[in-house]
Amino acid sequence: MLLATSSLACFSQHPILTTKYTADPAPMVYKDTVYLYTTHDEDNADGFMMKDWLLYTSTDMVNWTDHGVVASLKSFAWTKMDNGAWAEQVVARNGKFYMYCPIHGNGIGVLVSDSPYGPFVDPINKPLVWQKENWNDIDPTVFIDDDGQAYMYWGNPDPYYVKLNKDMISYSGEIHKVARPAHYQEGPWFYKRAGKYYLAYASTCCPEGIGYAMSDSPTGPWTFKNYIMSPTDKSRGNHPGIMDYKGKSYVFGLNYDLMHAHGIMEHHERRSVSVAEMHYRKDGTIEEVPYWTKEGVAQIGHLNPYKRVEAETMAWSKGVKTEKINNCVAVNDIHNGDYIMLKGVNFGKGAKSISINAAPLNGGTVEIRIDNINGKSLGTCKIAGEENKWSNYIAGMTNISGVHDLYLVFKGDADKQLFKLDYWQMKKR
Structure with missing residues (x-):
């Protein structure tokens, strides 16, 4: 891992x-x-x-x-x-x-x-x-x-x-x-x-x-x-x-x-x-860039959660890996405490629910949180069922509006792989 x-x-x-x-x-x-x-x-x-x-x-x-x-x-x-x-x-x-x-x-x-x-x-x-x-x-x-x-x-x-x-x-x-x-x-x-x-x-x-x-x-x-x-x-x-x-x-x-x-x-x-x-100067020369900053670069626009978002789309993550399955990339090697973070997600006037396409292994949950890993919880999606069978799992969400960083936090039995993820999508209120 x-x-x-x-x-x-x-x-x-x-x-x-x-x-x-x-x-x-x-x-x-x-x-x-x-x-x-x-x-x-x-x-x-x-x-x-x-x-x-x-x-x-x-x-x-x-x-x-x-x-x-x-x-x-x-x-x-x-x-x-x-x-x-x-x-x-x-x-x-x-x-x-x-x-x-x-x-x-x-x-x-x-x-x-x-x-x-x-x-x-x-x-x-x-x-x-x-x-x-x-x-x-x-x-x-x-x-x-x-x-x-x-x-x-x-x-x-x-x-x-x-x-x-x-x-x-x-x-x-x-x-x-x-x-x-x-x-x-x-x-x-x-x-x-x-x-x-x-x-x-x-x-x-x-x-x-x-x-x-x-x-x-x-x-x-x-x-x-x-x-x-x-x-x-x-x-x-x-x-x-x-x-x-x-x-x-x-x-x-x-x-x-x-x-x-x-x-x-x-x-x-x-x-x-x-x-x-x-940045370039007027004469075409380049201004020196400092060593890679903690903040990175500014986001251009926002991410739309109401369109299909591939699970392997992220700004940061902990623990997870990716693999190709039938020519499609999916997120795997998911354990308790791992997470995926996406920057600048525009919830608009609010999301009603989230649908997550996943394949259970030992099963677990996805906590939907905002702004930091321990931030406000918008809901929890349980992933359980037949091992390695891909299905859509739906969970309701607490209303939230505006632009926030989104954390998908994974919970389950320690030291066991929980599930695999293909994509997710939210539904508007």
């Missing part, structure tokens, strides 16, 4: 994803939704133990829905690696979605899908890039310029780039080695804003900060400007993903805060993703 310590109940929300260890955030905005692709550190990882790539989505920047594994090392038939699924990026073009995946020591592969949710398949059955004389081919980042030309940068300890063809699964010309910007380490993130090109990257290992360089050309030369986030002893690694969304700019990165919240203070590669709002 990943989140097992009671101290997590009062741990401030630095990381935005809590049911798994995640790293190397790669955000993509598509049709009003943020698609956040991440790598995945295994729960028992000491060094890097990374086998697959995950997807999370959000429309408010604080409540994130877990879509599980969207690709893995097994997606590439040409490699037999069982570790090395390092930092990826997904870009959209002409109705298709292209995922660029490094396989440490085996180059960079590419997968394609008709949907941002996958399934992603290998269209070329070989590496897109593989400089076999070194192990530098990691951390690809892809950007499509205004003229339609696509570029892929990557590399540690030196950056490289190629010009991708319009098919996005091949390239033309040579692999170009780029003069290393000051403090460049790895994890480049390439993008353009207001006519200027940016190359953000993990810098100055170790600890790593997030540095950035700018250029008037997509191929450089690159001039180091400053740190987006300075190196700090609070963390060991970092890795940027940058986007604009609903009029604001954001930088994603990684830390070890979730592992530390579990009481594990010795170093392991069990990382967690965080996000901060980022």
Whole structure:
């Protein structure tokens, strides 16, 4: 059970994803939704133990829905690696979605899908890039310029780039080695804003900060400007993903805060993703962002509880995990005292009842509370019945109006798994 310590109940929300260890955030905005692709550190990882790539989505920047594994090392038939699924990026073009995946020591592969949710398949059955004389081919980042030309940068300890063809699964010309910007380490993130090109990257290992360089050309030369986030002893690694969304700019990165919240203070590669709002000056340079704040970012809009809400949607949690069941993600590993928290739920004029789709194991209850884990109780939903049979369970609710944080608190026999959750929905008064 990943989140097992009671101290997590009062741990401030630095990381935005809590049911798994995640790293190397790669955000993509598509049709009003943020698609956040991440790598995945295994729960028992000491060094890097990374086998697959995950997807999370959000429309408010604080409540994130877990879509599980969207690709893995097994997606590439040409490699037999069982570790090395390092930092990826997904870009959209002409109705298709292209995922660029490094396989440490085996180059960079590419997968394609008709949907941002996958399934992603290998269209070329070989590496897109593989400089076999070194192990530098990691951390690809892809950007499509205004003229339609696509570029892929990557590399540690030196950056490289190629010009991708319009098919996005091949390239033309040579692999170009780029003069290393000051403090460049790895994890480049390439993008353009207001006519200027940016190359953000993990810098100055170790600890790593997030540095950035700018250029008037997509191929450089690159001039180091400053740190987006300075190196700090609070963390060991970092890795940027940058986007604009609903009029604001954001930088994603990684830390070890979730592992530390579990009481594990010795170093392991069990990382967690965080996000901060980022601001540009008039000349295009970036104001430095402090280390990930306890408050996180401001919520954009509110969550509607009167539409179906997937149980794996959450801003924070304790104890629970997620798994794919028949291609759908559900919440599992639920024990007494665990909970799920959602930020900024708009109850409007009040909710009459809640319906929870669940499958009993040993059975238990869901307490519906607001504002904190011991906050006002709106009702209790009992989950009991035939083991592993999915059913809707309904409970009445005390009237509450306005916007509140929502806690689903799970109670039952100690040390036993209580039930699994698929989704929930409230009914208006």
